[in-house]
Amino acid sequence: MKEPRILTLGRHLVLLLFSVIAVYPLFNVITISLRPGDKLRSTDLSLIPDGASLQSYVALFTEHAFLTWLWNSILVSVVVTATGVVLAAVGGYAFSRFKFVGHDAGMLALMTTQMFPATMLLLPLYIMVAKLHLVNTFLGLMVLYTATALPFCLWQMKGFYDTIPTSLEEAARIDGCSRFQAFYRVVLPLASPALVITALFSFMASWSEYIVAAQILQESDLFTLPLGLKSFQASMSTQWGYYAAASVLVSLPVMVIFIALSRYLVSGLTLGAVKE
Amino acid sequence: MKRLCWLIPLLLLGCGEDRDHVTVTLWHQMVPAERAILDQLVLEYESAHPRIRIRALYKETEELRSGFQASALAGSGPELVYGPSDVIGPFQTMGIIRDMTPWLPAVEQGQYVEGSLTWLPSRDPDRADKPELLQVGDRIGNHLALVLNGNYIPQPPATDLDFIRLAQENTLDLDGDGRIDRYGIAWNFTEPFFVIPFLTGYGSWVFDKDDPSQTTPDLDNPGAVAAYRFVLDLRDKYKVMPASCDYEDADGLFKEGRSAMIINGDWSWGDYLARPELKAYVAPLPIVAATGLPMGPMVATKGYSLNVNAEGQQADEAMAVVRFLTSPPAQRRFMEELKTIPSRVELLNDPLLESDATLRASVTQMRNGRPMPVVAELRAVWDAMKPRYQALLGGSETPEQAAHGMQADALARIATMNQELQPTAFVPVFKTLLFLGLAGLLWWQRKSFGLFVRDWRRHRLAYVFVLPSFVVIAATIVYPFFYNIMLSLSNMSLRHFQSWEMIGLQNYVQVFQESIFWSVLLKTIIWTVVNVGFHVVLGVFLAIVINGPVVGKSLYRVLLIIPWAVPSYITALTWRGMFNAEYGAVNLIGHQLFNLPMIDWMKDPLAAFIACITTNVWLGFPFMMVIALGGLQAIPLELYEAARVDGASRWTQFRKITLPLLKPVMLPAVTLGTVWTFNQLNVIWLVSNGGEPSDKTHILVSYVYKAVFNLYQYGYGAALSMVIFFILLLFSITFLKRTSATKAVY
Incomplete structure (x- = not known):
């Protein structure tokens, strides 16, 4: 696998350029969070602004209920x-291995859930949640978040199971396993990269969502992080220092998890195809 | 399972109400400094009334409005809402706030300054002569005035001529690099609210001044044209202000001492006065010499309204809270600390109003102003003014054209908003057809039910596995989906908010009849194709680059997926800042490093659309890259070796091996990506600030969003949503069939 040097250099140049583009906006947020005195805009391009201070971060923990929001979000x-x-682990398996009645319709239905403009579901969703007395409960929020993340997760788990040869389960069945045991003992361990990705997606769907949360949680003690973040925003008087600092703190855990799991991303994210 | 039991009490946290307590919930839109005082007042009230609990919750303007509408419709919501009086008209029309007269007898009414209590005629035809008290104000204001930097301008201008002179003297290029370092004046150019003082200065107003109901727009008159010309002159002839400027720009310029004057509202003054280096002070806006009239802003009351669902003891306690929060001592605290103008007669003789320079200027400014009409039509007027005003400043329309267009648009929007769609004779037939269709569907699928019963035994495990997911998804999607279908066939709107009924297909007809639908659809298609195209090309390209022998592969991969990892509403706002004309990194880097011209991204529709696309491309390429990387790694290396033995070039290898083997992996991702991009509301909304400039950057979802939330066209919005849904459904099915990717998906 030898390559001409110029090609390797080219690879590095391209990757370097795109890495800078990918990371720059994030640094921008960090810069604003360090800027003293609530200024969103400045012609200063330096990453660490003059008179940088961690004051906004300190204030988040001391003056605002940041820890409560963090705990609620977690x-x-x-x-x-x-x-x-x-x-998703069990549902995806069923879609991958069984040709049951409603299989195709089910897969298509999963995709159709992604097609509806989500903002239009808000009003009926709220009415439903209010009638079921789930306003100001985490339960309502959890059910909604699970439902939002599930279609993609099912699709993705199904795609991964498709790449695992059925012969493995057949062998296990011959050895005396039940269908469930064959799934649980043989297939599931092999699917761990996909499970990790599914977990990541579910986590992301709930960690950074605020539109639904704003409708359901209407008491500041129950706020999740994005709601706390939004409370610094107003149409003409946003507290940009807090907003940026809270943004950084909201993004940080997702990024850490993402980065920690990035080696699973490539092997675990399969939306179908490549089946033998 | 047992281990999870401890979670249950936690989950139900917050739903139990204390029996012996009465809770009064208040939604407000107070800025942080006001919130601090409110919190103190709430604590005092609670300690004096141990049985009462006040839950005060801050909500952003639009969120408060839509959230309150939804919760009132569901029969719940906060007992009290606090905000400026401009939402009172729509709230009353929708029937979601109550008349407060029973709690505030005539004697007490007299204790409030005229205008701080908001009255509207009853909507009940039998009581039409009895006005309803819909808001109790705790302050008058929300008005604009001139704030000056005392270092540059020690004396405020008396007339517009002084104003221009002072602004010219303070527009300076200090370092001689050809770029202005200090402007004479700055203000928010994007909102028509900020142009009102110029209109009144030239003798104009937004509604017909002779119409007592203040519902007939009067936007096309010589005064308005003169006012717009004056604004344009400030920028182009006298060159005393930045080429474009939104709220944050103006605020930033003034705070950095780079603007000698700013026009801003009373909510912002405290922040400026608290910065000693600015020596800032507030002054009334100048008099227009040509007319002799003072520039007067729109003045609004801010106050409390009572939810229609608040009844009995709940309502009594809520009103007691209102009485306390609008009491003279409470108002005096706001007046002292935040320079608000009180709404209590008792406080009008307070020496502070005379001795405090800011309050004195504020009172003068307020007297020069005109009260904000509390009618729903004002919303339509703003909506009509905003795009034309932006077009005027963007240079694509003359003052005459803009004024003329505003008037026509305002009339059209008011007509749309007040539209009364009645059920046609067709409705019963339609209902029958709907029922028959549903029955037919069931009959058509009857075999499936039989099959299901037989299949159940064979595939029991499969059903058990799928059932929980199915239940969760169905529970949350099915009801809203059918509710939305019902809405799309109904006349739900401002005038039929609670009392909507089925009217047939009229909303759908309206969708397809409007030319704007087709142009926005075209834009949406361009948006989707360009975005997904870039996502795929960039994703595959980067995947191929990274998949070679590169040192530091995993580091690059980590850096490249960052756009995906950070919540998009945070990065979208960041990108908006980066495209800012004056401060944005895109222009600054382009200018400082490559000497490119500074582009005013948010002024030109095409440039703004490109900015949105750039942001979304940045957000979406990592996903495609990861998918492509997975696909590349699944291609056996032997294939490439064999090709090399046969003497195939790298390009041929790419075309004959990589592409065909990558295709099946990418197709499902492309399908999903298309659906997601088509419905990408966040990016468009946040980067272009809701379709700016001039509502020309909308895609279908953002257009629906705006139609529903600004003009209350719930039925129309639902119909358009259904159309979006069917477009995507049709696309997905044909695309997957055509490319025979169905096998991969199913």
């Missing part, structure tokens, strides 16, 4: 992730 996201992974 609670909601963890439950949604766990539920999402379990449901």
Whole structure:
């Protein structure tokens, strides 16, 4: 696998350029969060602004209920992730291995859920949640988040199971396993990269969502992080320092998880195809 | 399962109400400094009334409006809402706020300054002569005035001529690089609210001044044209202000000392006065010499309204809270700390109003102003003014054209908003057809049910596995989906908010009849194709580059997926800032490093659309890259070796091996990507600030969003949503069939 040097250099140049483009906006947010005195705009291009201070970050923890929001977000996201992974793991398996009645319609239905402009579902969704007395409960939020993340997760799990040869389960069945045991003991461990990705998606869907959350959670003690973040925003008096600092803190956990799991991303994210 | 049991009480947290407590919920849109005082007042009230709990919740303007509408429709919501009086008209028309007269007898009404109590005629035809009290104000204001930097301008201008002179003297290129370093004046150019003082200065107004109901727009008159010309002259003839400027630009310029004057509202003054280096002070806007009239802003009351769903004791306690929050001591605290003008007669003689320079200027400015009409029509007027005003400043329309267009648009929008769609004779037939169709569908699929019963035994595991997911998705999607279908066939709108009924297909007819639908559809298709095209090409390209022998592969991969990892509403706002004309990184880098011209991205529709596309391309390429990388790694290396033995070039290898083997992997991702991009509301909304300039950057979803939320066209919006849904459904089915990717998907 030898390559001409110029080609290798070219690869590095391209990757370097795009890496800078990919990361730059994030640095922009960090810069604003460090800028003293609530200024969104400045002609200063330096990454660390003059008189940089961590004051906004300190204030988030001391003057605002940042820790409460963080805890609420963690609670909601963890439950949604766990539920999402379990449901997608079994559901995706059924779609991959069984040609049951409603199989094709089901797969198509999953995709159609992605087609509806989500903002239009808000009003009926709210009415439903209010009638079921789920306003100001995490339960309502968790069910909604699970439902939003599930279609993609099911699709993705199904695609991954498709790449696992059925012969493995057949062998296990011959060895005396039940269908469920064959799934649980043989296929599921092999699907771990996809499970990791499913978990990541469910987590992301709930960690950074605010439109639905704003409708359901109407008490500041129940706020999740994005709602706390939004409370710094107003049409003509946004507290940009807090907003940027909170943005950084909201993004950080997702990024850390993303980066930690990035090696699974490539092997685990399969939307179908490549089946033998 | 047992281990999870401890979660259950946590999940139900917050739904239990204390029996012996009465909770009064208040949604407000107070800025942070106001919130601090409100919180103190709430604490005091609660300690004096141990049985009462006040839950005050901040909501952003639009969120408060749409959230309150939805919750009131669902029969719940906060007992009290606090905000400026411009939402009172629509709220009353929708029937979601209550008359407060029973709680505020005539004696007490007299204690409030005239105009701070908002009255509207009852909507009940039998009580039409009895006005309803719909808002109790705790302050008058929300008005614009001139704020000056005392270092540059010690004395405020008396007339517009002084104003121009002072602005010219303070527009300076200090370092001689050909770029202005200090402007004479700055303000928010994007909102028509900020142009009102110029209109009144030239003797114009937004509604016909002789119409007591203030519902007939009067936007096309010589005064308005003169006012727009004056604004254009400030920029082009006298060159005393930036070429384009939104709220944050103006605010930033003034705070950095790069603008000698700013026009801004009373909510912002405290922030400027608190910066000693600016020596900022507030002054009334100047008098227009040609007319002799002072520039007067729109003045609004801010106050409390009572939810229609608040009843009995709940309503009594809520009104007691209102009485406390609007009481003289409470108002005095706001007046002292935040320089607000009180709404209580008792406080009008307060020495502070005379002794405090800011309050004195504010009172003068307020007297020069005109009260904001509390009618729903004002919303339509703003909506009509905004795009034309932006076109005027963008140079694509003359003052005459803009004024003329505003008037025509305002009339059309008011007509749309007040449109009364009645059920046609066709409706019963239609209902029958709908029912028959549903029955037919069931009959057609009857075999499936039989099959299902037989299949159940064979594939029990499959059903058990799928059932939970199916239940969760169905529970959250099915009801809203059918509700939306119902809405799309109904006349739900401003005038039929609670009392809507089926009217047939009229909304759909309207969708297809309007030419704007087709032009926005075309734009949406361009948006989708360009975005997905770039996503795929960039994604595959980068995947191929990274998939070779590169040192630091995993580091690059981590950096390249960052756009995907960060929540998009944060990065979209960042990109908006980066495309800013004056401060944005895109222009600054382009100018400083490559000497490119500074482009005013948000002024020109095409440039703004390109900015949106760039943002979305940046957001979406990592996903495609990861998918492509997975596909590349699944291609056996032996294929390439064999090709090399046969003497195939790299290009041939790419065309004959890589592409065909990548295609099946990419197709499902492309389908999903298309659907997601088609419905990408966040990016368009945040980057172009809701379709600016002049509503020319909309795609279908953002257009629907705007139609529903600005003009209350719920039925129309639902119909358009259904159309979007069917377009995507049709596309997905044909695309997957054509490319025979169905096998991969199913």
